[in-house]
Amino acid sequence: MEITQLIRTEVSKAVKALYDYSVDEPDVLLNPTRKEIEGDYTVVVFPFTKAAKKAPPVIAEELGNYLTEHVEDISGYTTIKGFLNLNVNDAYWSKFLSDIATQENYGYHTSNGRKVVVEFSSPNTNKPLHLGHVRNILLGWSMSRIFEASGYDTKRVQIINDRGIHICKSMVAWQKFGEGRTPESMSRKGDHLVGEYYVMYNNEEKEQRAALEAADNGDDEPAILQEARELLLKWEDNDSDTRELWKTMNGWVYTGFDETYKNLGVNFDKIYYESETYLLGKDTIEKGLEKNIFYKKDDGSVWIDLEDAKLDHKLVLRSDGTSVYITQDIGTAEERYRDYEMEKSIYVVGNEQDYHFKVLFEILKRLEEPYAEGLYHLSYGMVELPEGKMKSREGTVVDADDLMTEVVQVAKEESLERGDVGSLSEERQQEIWRRIGMAALKYHIIRVTPRKKILFDPKESVDIQGQSGPFVQYAYVRTHSVLNKAGEWNADMTNYTTAQPQEKELLMLIRKYGDVIADAAKNYDPSLVANYVYDLAKSFNKFYHDIPILKAESEAAKGFRLTLTQTVGKVLTSALDLLGIEVPERM
């Protein structure tokens, strides 16, 4: 049995035997022992004082005695105040290592047959992706990977906001100023090209507004805004020319997005388009009206009263019968359930929509939708720059494509300075630089817990030292390099029973990997994996520095350490993969 599980089980038994008190195994408080103190795992005995009617140190002593006698893998103990520090038999660790060494996908949980849908990215089609999207995409991607590793059948989806006044604005500007330009004719990424016309639109609108104000007609609407509105009406009327232009320009954007997604290393199982879903949800509102979940005002608008959930009254259908944003979301949720019958849905959306999702989920609960209990809003803080918030109107956004180019470029420059990979082909070097640069960027963003806002300093995002992606990659490259030198080795390590503290620390971390995955899924927090993989890399570097591997004192020790090194390499690769980070073989 796995060691921490074993300790929980045995503590539970011991408490029953000694004090006739029942503790559930998960409720046994068990931590790794602090570094300065002797021992491997620590049991907190305070919770047993009432049942035992004894002082904590006495209980610790009695439990320690019992466990040492009854459990083979526990070789001894010490007590400090109310803490019982247990020593694990050295033989346990070599057995543990040889057990997992050949395991496929070590740390992954077996399939649980449950389905989860993760929605992320979900951009508008009027401008390219920026740093904010990057955080969203990285969170969504790693969350979906973590759920897969936790045994879930996982689907990745996004819903693209491809209709509405914003895209009409880009269209108007292109009609006026475009002169037939295309991504091909301009050699420009489609999403960037469309984004430029959106900017042109905004500039034009601003100028017209200023002119109107100068002429003392400040209350009038700028002509170009009227044109955009007309275009939206035409779109809704299915005007063929408008639809054609809309399709063409959105097509440019999608091609651009695809390239960005590819560079970020992400993909989707299904894409929903608002132009196809914006009419959904109305039926549900009708049904809800019949069940008195909603109510109708005199003007014909439909509302829901959520005051007893500490929310407000919320409009769900306009007086003219058309839907609002939340109506669509209700409809899309149902459509998604028809597609996947998922038990859990995770919406990766920024925290400015916290209120919206509270309302949405509350409504779906009241409608008694079968998937309502599994809804989760993975809310994350904004990404801010040192000089303040990003504002597209002020041109202070950090473009996703530029950012990626930049980090890879920096990785390249620093690598050339060191000259470690100069002997490789140009292509392979390029691939290594790409992996390093992307690792730096991704790790820098994913390591902070989602709900906190990120202060994004471009300089720090390409750090390769300290707690960074490349630091972890370097530890992996070391494992790879040692193993290459080692060639074949004798993996029989059963008579290696003198594990060093550095080795035990590594093994305890490796043992924890499956727990970390489960925790990250339970808390919807990929940063737990990011912090874990750093700890593992750091611990390996120390081991590597302190202890000889190839020149170990015995064949058994060498076999043990090489197997350990190999296993560390596997776990590093696996954990980084959950974050969407690839490892290079050299760097």
Add this chain to the structure above:
RNA sequence: GGUCCCGUAGCUUAAUUGGAUAGAGCAUCGGAUUUCGGCUCCGAAGGUUACAGGUUCGAGUCCUGUCGGGAUCACCA
């Protein structure tokens, strides 16, 4: 104004969900290589966990209040 989120070392952050002396990285200062790759390792310094109360064996974590920062409160999406 109501509601929600955040406040930890100069900076960026962690804390096994209420457990021991709050742990890292950057920056600063000082060390380590006849060795499997120095993008490494070791050490020093740096903290009244915004503040004030409370709950208990025990609080960065839970409760109340105060201060500071942000978000949100559309027949927009």
